[in-house]
Amino acid sequence: MDQFKNIGLVGRLNSSSVVVSLKLIIPFLQERGLNVIVDRAIGELVSEYGLQESALRLMGESCDMVIVVGGDGTLLGAARELAPYKVPVLGVNRGNLGFLTDITPDQVCEKITEVLEGRYTIENRFLIDAFVRRKGLPVGEGSALNEVILHPGKTARLIRFDLYIEGEYVYNQRSDGLIVATPTGSTAYSLSGGGPIMHPRLDAIVLVPMFPHTLSSRPIVVDGNVELKIVVDERNETFPNVSCDGQTNIVCAPGDVITIRKKPQKLRLIHPLSYNFYETCRSKLGWGAKLGE
Incomplete structure (x- = not known):
């Protein structure tokens, strides 16, 4: 004691x-x-x-x-x-x-x-940080234990964006957005979107497209230490939002760059x-x- x-x-x-x-x-x-x-x-x-x-x-x-x-x-x-x-x-x-x-x-x-x-036992659960920049200048940032989500906000329209992982181009997508979830968040909104359940001790991140405009778009599991970059397409007519755990919200604009990476500090979660x-x-x-x- x-x-x-x-x-x-x-x-x-x-x-x-x-x-x-x-x-x-x-x-x-x-x-x-x-x-x-x-x-x-x-x-x-x-x-x-x-x-x-x-x-x-x-x-x-x-x-x-x-x-x-x-x-x-x-x-x-x-x-x-x-x-x-x-x-x-x-x-x-x-x-x-x-x-x-x-x-x-x-x-x-x-x-x-x-x-x-x-x-008791202690589990170390990692969080992820999201940074939004507009023409090279910071617009907002947030942290998430569960997930960072790019979504349309109040409008029901598809978002067009480019995804890069560790600087390598992955795809251009038209969808309702993208869920970027930690293992902790894999049993939350990511699961509802069709993502896999990941054991909390995994050092991995899952990317789950939200209602993509193509049947070939599927969740991707990547190493937990990668840097993700999402570029909101200039052709978007709406202003999508970035949400962190559903509790922090950042309004983006066409052309904004969203960078997501693991937070240096971890949550120490006690279990009986x-x-x-x-x-x-x-x-x-x-x-x-x-x-x-």
């Missing part, structure tokens, strides 16, 4: 179930003599405990572990802020699927106890020893169990 003295708490807003879990976790940690620091965004929800509040980014500097209570979206937002600080993150699921927040509410005290006692990726796929995606189960 000595390695986790300062515990950060992050929760999804506008969720009564999240508040219930927070009010279970806080006294549980305090009874063990641990210092609990709560994300400023949810401070009012648990104000009766008189906890120290902090901006999420600063938690990375002051906390030994951060517990995220909510869905995968909540953890995605926390991951982008906390990854540069290498602070380990533990997810408690109060959302829907819960691929990243794998502790269930009924097991929260049991599993946190296991972690505090050193019975009982965590099993394939069991998670079975339960979340409805895969068949063994006969007789």
